[in-house]
Amino acid sequence: ILNVEQSPQSLHVQEGDSTNFTCSFPSSNFYALHWYRWETAKSPEALFVMTLNGDEKKKGRISATLNTKEGYSYLYIKGSQPEDSATYLCASRSMDSNYQLIWGAGTKLIIKP
Amino acid sequence: GAVVSQHPSRVICKSGTSVKIECRSLDFQATTMFWYRQFPKQSLMLMATSNEGSKATYEQGVEKDKFLINHASLTLSTLTVTSAHPEDSSFYICSARTSGFHEQYFGPGTRLTVT
Numbered sequence: 001i002l003n004v005e006q007s008p009q010s011l012h013v014q015e016g017d018s019t020n021f022t023c024s025f026p027s028s029n030f031y032a033l034h035w036y037r038w039e040t041a042k043s044p045e046a047l048f049v050m051t052l053n054g055d056e057k058k059k060g061r062i063s064a065t066l067n068t069k070e071g072y073s074y075l076y077i078k079g080s081q082p083e084d085s086a087t088y089l090c091a092s093r094s095m096d097s098n099y100q101l102i103w104g105a106g107t108k109l110i111i112k113p
Numbered sequence: 114g115a116v117v118s119q120h121p122s123r124v125i126c127k128s129g130t131s132v133k134i135e136c137r138s139l140d141f142q143a144t145t146m147f148w149y150r151q152f153p154k155q156s157l158m159l160m161a162t163s164n165e166g167s168k169a170t171y172e173q174g175v176e177k178d179k180f181l182i183n184h185a186s187l188t189l190s191t192l193t194v195t196s197a198h199p200e201d202s203s204f205y206i207c208s209a210r211t212s213g214f215h216e217q218y219f220g221p222g223t224r225l226t227v228t
Contacts (some may be wrong), residue, residue: 034215034217036219041122043218089157103156105154106156
């Protein structure tokens with residue numbers, strides 16, 4: 001069974017604080033790890049795609065790291081703003097999944113002003 | 114760029130009726146489209162993958178006669194839930210892929226409620 005786990009399930013963060021959350025995925029025959037941001041009533045928006053062990057990607061105040069050997073990725077948000085409130089999804093793609101995306105259930109982030 | 118629309122955003126139907134959901138890529142040609150279902154607090158679950166002009170490939174446990182998928186053009190795929198039952202009530206979301214393997218763009222989803 002291929003499972004992608006995200007933790008925590010939800011998170012309340014004070015505006016201005018930094019935060020991070022985790023995505024765990026099967027490391028066997030890994031191909032790629034995707035992060036998406038999903039705001040209510042909108043389409044999920046692609047943030048990052050990472051493929052190599054040790055990859056680090058950055059987009060503004062949001063960054064992500066990847067460890068394919070141990071099967072985890074961290075998403076970091078620096079200086080949280082109200083507009084960062086969303087559900088953050090990760091999805092793993094591997095040969096074991098026939099290269100289909102296997103999704104985590106998401107981390108719901110709420111920024112308190 | 115890379116916008117995917119999905120209609121309707123919400124639909125309520127009576128048990129036994131059929132519902133059609135449309136997924137369109139507005140500014141690109143989608144060689145492959147995906148249909149997902151999501152139950153509350155659960156992950157997106159892939160239902161089927163469709164390539165333009167060919168039959169959809171359904172995931173294990175998804176009834177192809179119940180969830181009819183048509184991908185007639187490079188910009189439109191439809192999912193028809195036939196003879197809907199209350200247990201089909203869920204959030205359905207489509208995504209479309211261009212030629213780039215990593216690039217997958219999502220519609221905003223459809224909330225289906227079967228009464």
